[in-house]
Amino acid sequence: MSFVIAFPNIDPVLVHLGPLAIRWYSLAYIVGILAGWRYMVGLAARPPYAATRAQIDDFIVWATLGVVLGGRTGYVLFYNLEYYAQHPLHILYVWEGGMSFHGGMIGVALAGYLFVRSRKIAFWPFLDLAACAAPIGLFFGRIANFINGELYGRVSDVPWAMVFPRGGPLPRHPSQLYESALEGFVLFFVLHFLWRVPAVRRRPGVLTGVFLAGYGLARASIEQFRQPDVQVGFLPGGTTMGQWLSAPMIVGGVVLIVYFLRRAPVPLTPRPDELQENAPKGGA
Known part of the structure; x- marks a missing residue:
């Protein structure tokens, strides 16, 4: 009889406050967003100064909406469209689970695009900040x-x-931990290391490309160990939906890296708040 590690049967609900249940999953979203926000603020304090603290504070609300709406929409479209077409009201039942990273990424990218346009911020430097915080x-x-x-x-x-x-009764790969390690821990430190290289920061868009390609490669690799969603199953050639959705990320990421590395580096300008402080006083 082979040795099997017992699953740590942790209650998905962290604490009950009367009728309110605080779940680990919800807490993970909250901690991830807050930690990402603080990290973006720290990165933005170094050149090329993609945004001010106030702008990042405002963006967190946009990003949260992008994650939730995009993640839910992506799950409905990519993983369970037939079911939700028959039960459209269940799309709103987010507490039952069902979120897609790829959908959430598209949602955040769209929210970021609308945000920078409304605030007149440079798109790629700002997107690099978000990409570094995403893991x-x-x-x-x-x-x-x-x-x-x-x-x-x-x-x-x-x-x-x-x-x-x-x-079921058979032992399985803890693929969630594999993903946490590669998509989260490893990818975070790769991006963090590259951010510390001035030549990389002066080429906005490269870090976004690294994130896209890095996540795509990590996800596509781990899909070899992850059980496909039962309603989707395996796709042609033994592939999975996660691999099909990750392939464009890999290609797009490589294209961005090559494109922005070939462009001239941007100058290291003063911080936006310093520009305001140093602006001429009085009327013209």
Whole structure:
């Protein structure tokens, strides 16, 4: 009989406050957004000064809406369209679960585009800030997936395989932890290291490309160990929906990296708030 690690059966609900239940999954979103916000503020304090503190504070509301609306819409369209076409009101039942990272990414990108246009901020430098912060939310989100016992891996006999409550009696890969490590921890430090290189920061768009390609490669690789959603199953050639959605990210990321590396670096201008402080006083 092979040794199997017992799944730490943690209650998905962190605490009950009367009729209100605070879930680990909700807490992961909150912590990820708040930590990403603080990280963006720290990055923006260094050249090329993509945004002011006030602008980043305002963007967090836009980003939160982009994540929730985009993530839910992506799940409906990519993973369970037939069901929601028959039960359209259930699209609003977000507490039942069902979010797509790829949809959430599109939602945040669209929210970012509308935000920078409304604030007259340079798009690519600002998007680089968001890209560097995104793995923080991914890290906590995948940990929450693990606590919930969802998005588990395929059947395996590796020594660290676990029997998940929703996954039947056979041990499986803890693929949520693989994703947390690669999409969250590793990708965060790769982007953090590159951000510290002035030549990279002076080429806005490169870090966004690194995030897209890095996430796409990590997700496509881990899909080899992750059990596909039951309503989708395997696609042609034994591929999965996650791999098909990640392929354009890899291609697009590489294109952005090559394109922006070939462009001339931007000058390191003064901070926007310093420009305001140094502006001439009095009327013209």
